[in-house]
Amino acid sequence: MNRYFWILGGFAALVVLLAIGLNLNPRDVPSPLVGKPAPAFSLNVLAKPDTTLGPKDMQGKVWLLNVWASWCISCRQEHPVLVNFSKSSKVPLVGLNYKEVRGDGEFDMGKISAADEKKLAFERAEKWLATHGDPYTLTVMDLDGRVGIDYGVYGVPETYVIDKAGIIRMKHTGPITPDVLSGKILPLIAELDK
Amino acid sequence: MIKRALVFALFLASTAAFGSEINEAAQAADPVAEKRLQGLSEELRCLVCQNQTIADSNAELAVDLRREIRGMIKDGKSDKEIVDFMVVRYGDFVLYRPPVKGITLLLWGGPIALLLIGLYALLRYLRQRAGRLADDQPLTADEARRAAALLKEIDQK
Numbered sequence: 001m002n003r004y005f006w007i008l009g010g011f012a013a014l015v016v017l018l019a020i021g022l023n024l025n026p027r028d029v030p031s032p033l034v035g036k037p038a039p040a041f042s043l044n045v046l047a048k049p050d051t052t053l054g055p056k057d058m059q060g061k062v063w064l065l066n067v068w069a070s071w072c073i074s075c076r077q078e079h080p081v082l083v084n085f086s087k088s089s090k091v092p093l094v095g096l097n098y099k100e101v102r103g104d105g106e107f108d109m110g111k112i113s114a115a116d117e118k119k120l121a122f123e124r125a126e127k128w129l130a131t132h133g134d135p136y137t138l139t140v141m142d143l144d145g146r147v148g149i150d151y152g153v154y155g156v157p158e159t160y161v162i163d164k165a166g167i168i169r170m171k172h173t174g175p176i177t178p179d180v181l182s183g184k185i186l187p188l189i190a191e192l193d194k
Numbered sequence: 195m196i197k198r199a200l201v202f203a204l205f206l207a208s209t210a211a212f213g214s215e216i217n218e219a220a221q222a223a224d225p226v227a228e229k230r231l232q233g234l235s236e237e238l239r240c241l242v243c244q245n246q247t248i249a250d251s252n253a254e255l256a257v258d259l260r261r262e263i264r265g266m267i268k269d270g271k272s273d274k275e276i277v278d279f280m281v282v283r284y285g286d287f288v289l290y291r292p293p294v295k296g297i298t299l300l301l302w303g304g305p306i307a308l309l310l311i312g313l314y315a316l317l318r319y320l321r322q323r324a325g326r327l328a329d330d331q332p333l334t335a336d337e338a339r340r341a342a343a344l345l346k347e348i349d350q351k
Binding site: 030145155 | 262
């Protein structure tokens with residue numbers, strides 16, 4: 001009796017361990033940037049290519065930074081959620097367009113000059129936003145993905161919630177679902193924007 | 195037929211390897227730096243394909259990160275500075291050998307704990323068994339007589 005108890009108990013413990021382990025999302029890697037200041041950048045604005053924007057310009061506001069690209073399939077999935085969000089939200093949503101041209105496997109980057117890449121990236125980004133709707137207060141262009149590296153981006157889309165002091169308070173990897181938005185992001189914004 | 199398919203597969207594999215070589219060959223001018231890059235990127239996990247190192251992976255992020263490491267080596271950064279650069283951005287998860295601290299304690303201590311539990315269980319079992327064996331008393335005179343009678347019965351059959 002005692003022996004069976006131990007064997008069964010061990011087996012049950014193993015099942016519980018596996019059930020928990022297999023249900024975790026391996027993509028959900030905690031970001032060390034949460035609680036740290038948003039890394040500085042100064043990138044060209046999509047609508048006004050001769051101006052730049054950085055986290056400093058957003059100081060004093062709670063804002064969202066959403067990493068996207070026209071070649072990113074999951075971005076299309078979350079896009080309607082963002083468009084809806086932008087209609088009712090009071091906080092700015094800044095788009096960070098990530099490697100618009102070189103991230104898309106379509107191009108041979110050895111044959112495209114830097115100027116051509118820039119032109120093509122702006123055209124493609126604008127066209128995509130015109131087709132799918134533009135939820136962004138504005139979008140900045142990270143052509144070579146350097147800013148993406150500073151933000152620890154490893155899979156688009158990713159979204160950061162940044163507080164008034166410029167501290168990253170949350171990072172969401174993967175598409176934003178209505179549940180994530182209403183369950184996590186909106187309550188956090190409400191709390192930060194008091 | 196199979197032979198032809200194999201040759202074709204080999205051809206594909208060789209061109210794939212060749213393709214990635216061309217991309218990075220241009221930058222691989224300095225063998226010392228390249229060796230450091232190799233060593234460093236073998237310690238770092240590619241977050242896109244999580245079971246590969248940055249050295250193995252051909253995911254775009256891995257290519258970008260190798261470029262970034264190359265730049266830092268060129269700038270004369272130490273190995274520690276380069277690894278810290280990665281940890282600040284992607285967390286301890288990028289390290290194939292994460293540091294021992296609160297959150298990684300189970301990771302490092304888990305196998306040892308399991309081993310200790312196993313040893314304890316084994317010791318307990320052995321001790322119980324030894325106890326059971328020690329309990330075997332010699333037969334009493336009465337028991338010996340009965341055993342002899344039984345054996346005799348079998349012999350007669």
